[in-house]
Amino acid sequence: MGEFERHSTFFSGFLNSHYLREKDKHIYKKETPLYKFNIIGAGMIGHEHIKATMLEGRATVHGIYDPNQKSVKEALHMIEESFPGHVVHVYDDLKAACEDSDVDGLIICTPNYTHKEIVEEAMKSGKHILLEKPMATTLKDAWIIQQWAESYQNVFQIGLQYRYKALYQEALYEARERNSIGNIKTMMMTEHRLPFLDKVEQWNKFSELSGGTLIEKCCHYFDLLNLFANAKPFSVYATGGNAINFKDFQYEGKKADILDHANVIIIYENGIHASFNLCMFSPLFHEDLTLCGDRGRLYGYENEDFLPYHKPSTHLEVLCGESAPAKITNPCYPETIQNSGHNGGTYYEHRAFVDAIAGEKTKAATPAEGFWSIAVASAADESIQSGKVVNMREFLDRQLS
Template sequence: MQIHRMYAYNPRLAYLAEEDRYLTRKIAPTMTFNVIGTGVNGQEHIRNTLYEGHATIKGIYDPHPNSQKAAKDSFAAYVTDRELVIYQTLEEACNDPEVDGLIIATPNYTHIEVIRTAAASGKHILMEKPMATTIADAWEITQIAAKHPAVFQIGLQYRYKSIYTEAIHEALERKSIGEIKAITITEQRIPFIDKVHQWNKFSEYSGDTLVEKCCHYFDLFNLFAASRPVKVYASGSQDVNFTEFTYDGKASDILDNAMVIVEYANGIRANFMLCMFSPMFYEELVLCGDQGRLKVSESQDFLTEQGVASSMQIHCGESMPARISTPKYPSHIEALGHSGATFFEHRNFVDNIMGRPTNTATVADGFWSVVIGAAAQRSIRTGEPVYIKTLLSENGITAEDL
């Protein structure tokens, strides 16, 4: 019988004794994770691990007292019979023999250092996107992962948003629009929110906006194109956000709007439009195939009380019925973060550990999403198109390495 987390965690049913729980029982976890970095994203990982239920959390490593406190609160909302362990060093957190997996959610520029220690533990790894801020570091992580004896998953979880899960099903599995020829993604949203020490305001620490945030969309490009990028053109600038922002005497230098075009080896063309000074969250994917057009979108405008509004439209002219729907997960799953995508990322992390087939982002997926972001950033700086082969060879990576 299906598990009903909605009832298991319902405070109105908290009075029930364990022996009286059947529909409301919780899953008995069979594996244990530690979380490295417990800012806003690490806390989301703690909540999702515990709510998903097949795994539990033992402890965390994060040097910041506020983040330690927030992690304890997230943990205590689900686990009341023990305390969250706060490790004093990264090495201790990575090498605890009672722990099966590590979730790495530290700032982007720290991923490379953290992974050198984390991977040496041989434990299962779920590592946040972007895997690194530069192609050189992303390549080093790819090499580390190739020798890793356990699961190595990248946190590109947008593919589990309900709109993209449905788009994958329709376009790639059901082939509803025939052969995909062109891809467009748009994101319009509010500026980057505050972070611990404001690392996301500086390209040096984040990799800049097209690597930091937009790797999610480039991963979707790569997924739908099912090919390798050949050439990238981009234009962008910092026009509105953080133009007067400084931290530790240093001025912010991140893009807040951009347009990116990617050409793929199989002839598919993709474009991306970003604007980060919109008073809402809006994202949209349009796929044009030789048999039809698919559009999905997700919008949160803060005006209505309905939360995130989502939609999918598939038009196939005279050959098939058009379909218009509103893909959603139950609201208690969506409330766990990123429209429910993080919950499914965790379910699939557990499945990967159990050896079950999944479509989670691999290290290669993580690498190629960084490559497109870095190429676009380069194109913006130089005003020239960037050939991926040249960019990779500058980093000592040849076709034979891939």
């Protein structure tokens, strides 16, 4: 079956096929899904994974588990609205959700502090696992999960889906495959955005539960910088603090303690210098990337500023002076995919998950890559606390001993 035919159910949503009898359908014929997934955690990210699974089409959502009954109720309501007639099982406990013999894969999208315990239970089932980022709240727990995953017999994928956004897919292609700007020497990334959104029991406002801002949110960007560098970090230096967000916020008597801004400098073992700037009290969602190599410069951004005039939400340019043609584009996916979550990254992450289950090689984030995204974040947190440059080898030896 060709690539267009395999994914024709996506395109059929834009075209009228209702006049056709079932026996007359070929391109629009609905195939029986190959796999069944259970969603562990039915909050906002759980909704995103449900939608991505159903849109991708080669798997279906078999069931959901969440101890919060309101989350379960809202997930069922969303499924009924988005996928009328689709019935899912609701499990009373985690073990039952993991061990259901009808299920092929488990997608874990629960609060960060639950990941290690849930992974331990999920791995007993031997099913394929997609674990949302960050893989754990501490470096030591991330290391333990990585060790578990190394001997796991089935797919174990980490949900660092930003690498699948259209902007970064194109940037990775230009920088790593085409080598458009030559040998990368410096890298800069920025994230400016609104404060953390509400979560069940506000767990993302507390470092003990989330791992802290740099682990919870910025592991995506450290994963990308690690990918572009294609090397291990040698040292990390960071500054940061809490200037505005949640300074007086308390939940059940506990005071919020997360960063709302930071600057992180990373030097990689191959000599590449990188910097990352975070501000979480900006009135927009904006992220950008600048790579400078010995033959050119790559710059791109993704922007949502909530203003009424229309402009492209992405921009990517590759400038090589007189040595090669310049390129200016607006990377994107079809609208339905682009709007399905994390600007389409979650959809393509699911394609990779299903491809991996089918035995194909993918570029999805591995447990080792998930660990290194947390390693950079953890080192940055230590640098902020100590005011000193953190040598990564010494830091890892101390943290993992």
